[in-house]
Amino acid sequence: MDTSKTFRMINRISLQEPSREQAIPLRVEIEALWDDTEKFELDFAGIEFISVSFLDELVAKLFLAYDRQTVMRKVIITNLANEDRILLGNIVNSRIRQRQQMAQPA
Amino acid sequence: MADVTLKFRSNLNTSSLPHLLDLLHQCRAITPGTTVNIDLSNVHYLFPLSACLHWKMIEEIVVRGCDYHIVEAPHSDSAYRQIRRLILDDPKFVGYGKGKIPTIGIREISDASSNTIGEIVELIERAMGGISTGIRRAVSFPLTELLLNVIQHSETTKGNYVCANALPSKRLIRLCVLDSGIGYLNSLRQNPLYSYLDDDLNAIEKSLEYGVSRFPDQTRGVFLDNLVKLIRHNGGQLDIISGYGHLQIVGTIAPKRVRLRLPYQGTIVSLKLRTTKGYTPLLEEWEEGVESWILPKPLG
Numbered sequence: 001m002d003t004s005k006t007f008r009m010i011n012r013i014s015l016q017e018p019s020r021e022q023a024i025p026l027r028v029e030i031e032a033l034w035d036d037t038e039k040f041e042l043d044f045a046g047i048e049f050i051s052v053s054f055l056d057e058l059v060a061k062l063f064l065a066y067d068r069q070t071v072m073r074k075v076i077i078t079n080l081a082n083e084d085r086i087l088l089g090n091i092v093n094s095r096i097r098q099r100q101q102m103a104q105p106a
Numbered sequence: 107m108a109d110v111t112l113k114f115r116s117n118l119n120t121s122s123l124p125h126l127l128d129l130l131h132q133c134r135a136i137t138p139g140t141t142v143n144i145d146l147s148n149v150h151y152l153f154p155l156s157a158c159l160h161w162k163m164i165e166e167i168v169v170r171g172c173d174y175h176i177v178e179a180p181h182s183d184s185a186y187r188q189i190r191r192l193i194l195d196d197p198k199f200v201g202y203g204k205g206k207i208p209t210i211g212i213r214e215i216s217d218a219s220s221n222t223i224g225e226i227v228e229l230i231e232r233a234m235g236g237i238s239t240g241i242r243r244a245v246s247f248p249l250t251e252l253l254l255n256v257i258q259h260s261e262t263t264k265g266n267y268v269c270a271n272a273l274p275s276k277r278l279i280r281l282c283v284l285d286s287g288i289g290y291l292n293s294l295r296q297n298p299l300y301s302y303l304d305d306d307l308n309a310i311e312k313s314l315e316y317g318v319s320r321f322p323d324q325t326r327g328v329f330l331d332n333l334v335k336l337i338r339h340n341g342g343q344l345d346i347i348s349g350y351g352h353l354q355i356v357g358t359i360a361p362k363r364v365r366l367r368l369p370y371q372g373t374i375v376s377l378k379l380r381t382t383k384g385y386t387p388l389l390e391e392w393e394e395g396v397e398s399w400i401l402p403k404p405l406g
Contacts, residue, residue, distance in 0.1 A: 015220040019254050020326065049223045051250045056328045064325075072399040082401065083243035089392065089400040090335070091328050094316055096393045098324065 004039035010046035018050050023057035031065065038074065045079035055088045056095075063095040064102075110136055111177075112163070113145040118156035120345050120376060123352060126159045127368045133166035142167050145177040154269035154282035155345070155376040161212050161267055162284065215266040215283070218253035226270060230279055233272035234381060241381050244336060245279060251329045252283040252375055259320065260287025260373065277381040286372040290348040296320040306349030307363050314353075314361075343378035 007030070013022045030040055042059065044050065062071045077085065112129050115122055136142060144163070152160070167174050213226075227246050231237050237245075249268075256266045265286030272279050287293075291309035294300040297320050303309045312318055314334055319327035334355060337344045341357040349371070352364040 017218055017254065017257065018220065018250065019218070019258065021258075047220075049220045049227075049246045049250050051218075051254055052247060052329050052332055053251065053254065053326070056326075060328075061325070068393070068395060072395055077400070081239065081243065083240055085400045087243070087247060087332065089396055090332060092396055092400065093391075093393045094328065094331075096396070098317070 003037045004041065005033060005037050006041040006043055008043045008045065009050075010043075013047075013054075015047070018047070018054050020051070020053035020057040023054045027058050027061060030062070034066070034074075039076060040074055041076045041078055043078045044084075047079075050080075050084060052087055052091065055084070056091045059088060060091040060095040063092055064099050068096055109141045109143055111143040111145055114149050114160075116148040116150050118149060118151065119153055120155060120343075120354070122156065123347065124367060126156055127366060127370055130159060130163050130166065130370070131368050133163045133170075136167065136170055136172055138171045140170075140172050142172050142174040143177055144174055147177050153376075154271055154280045155284075155374065157212055157269045158267045158282045158284040158374065161269075162265065162286075165265060212267050212269045215253055215256050215268055215285070216263075218250060218257050222253065223250050226268070230270055230272045234274050234279070237381055240383075241279070241379070244340060244379055245281070248329075248333050248336070248375075248377060249281060249283075251333075252281075255329075256283060256285045256287070259293060260285040262287045262372075265372070279377075279379045279381060281377045281379070282374065284372065284374045289371065289373055290346070290351070293320045294318070297322050306351030306369070307353065307365060308351075310346050310348055310351045310353045311361065311363070337377070340383045341380050343376075345374070345376040347374040347376075348372070 007026060012026060033040075059075065059077070062075065077088070080088070110132070112132060114129070115125055118126065133142070164174065213222075223246055226249060227242055230245060231242065253268065260266065262285065267284045268282070269284075270279065270281045289306065289309075290313050291303060291306045294309050294313060295303055299322060300309070300312060300318070303312065313327070314330045315327075316331040317324035317327045321327075333344065336342075337355055338358050343357075344355045346353045347366070347370050350366045350369045352366055354362040354364065356362075
């Protein structure tokens with residue numbers, strides 16, 4: 001396996017409504033390619049305003065589905081402002097904790 | 107048909123909410139054909155929240171086929187000019203400059219596009235004479251999400267407004283997003299987990315928790331949790347009004363719960379942000395490995 005795939009957001013989403021719903025097909029696509037792809041680059045060049053819901057749905061939810069080491073090894077975020085990265089970090093933290101809670105026996 | 111007079115108090119900040127709701131309810135009780143005198147003669151300052159409610163009142167008056175007259179202030183001060191400009195049907199009006207209260211005129215919410223967000227943020231930036239990237243994000247992050255919420259979840263396309271103003275001398279930005287939709291309680295009750303809720307105030311408070319939304323799984327509901335963190339860090343103020351509930355968060359102080367005598371049918375979210383602080387240190391503690399992954403270059 002030596003593949004990488006780049007998702008350029010500017011070509012994939014409508015700036016008319018940068019919502020959670022727009023992120024769902026992208027994440028579904030990533031998950032479908034997950035096992036056969038080594039690296040995913042999520043390129044936010046040209047996107048000035050992005051919603052926290054979009055970032056949650058596209059990126060943070062990967063941390064619910066997969067262990068954090070795998071996600072951090074496979075996924076690279078590029079051209080996202082530091083302020084948005086910190087916001088994303090916040091929701092990634094929450095999703096990691098949620099995954100840990102889900103893994104605990106009831 | 108006898109005239110009706112709606113007399114506005116001089117101070118129209120958040121604490122005047124019961125007064126404004128009383129006036130709004132008076133508008134809804136007006137008989138068609140009545141002439142309404144909107145007495146603004148005492149008003150010295152119009153906040154985005156009061157501006158949005160004022161606009162809502164005019165909408166209610168017009169929809170009942172009533173005429174209205176504005177009773178103007180006897181003096182031509184900045185607040186008076188602000189009010190006059192706000193009631194003009196100019197969705198892109200910006201009044202700023204020496205001697206004027208810099209206000210971004212009320213816009214009807216029709217989309218949550220990057221263009222709309224960008225225009226509002228740019229106008230705030232111009233009114234402030236420039237803002238940091240952190241403050242741009244502190245404004246655009248809630249604005250984007252609040253407008254999306256109105257478009258996607260309020261279940262109405264009419265009577266939704268956004269208004270903002272910027273006070274460079276006080277280093278303050280205020281935003282208000284008002285919708286005429288189903289409100290927090292009705293929205294949350296769509297989720298079977300929260301169908302037990304029967305109180306607006308409890309519904310607002312519940313919605314601030316991480317993962318709480320009208321959807322049955324914990325896969326949404328991340329915005330308000332993050333907004334509260336922003337407000338706490340920024341030392342700003344968040345007011346959420348829906349139905350009979352009004353929840354207010356000021357900086358790190360415990361939320362203040364107010365039960366309103368008269369309801370607002372829909373939702374109003376009002377924000378006060380200090381430009382002296384952004385939202386950068388939102389994180390309390392990084393989970394292992396996340397910081398170096400998300401921030402490959404250290405913050406400057």
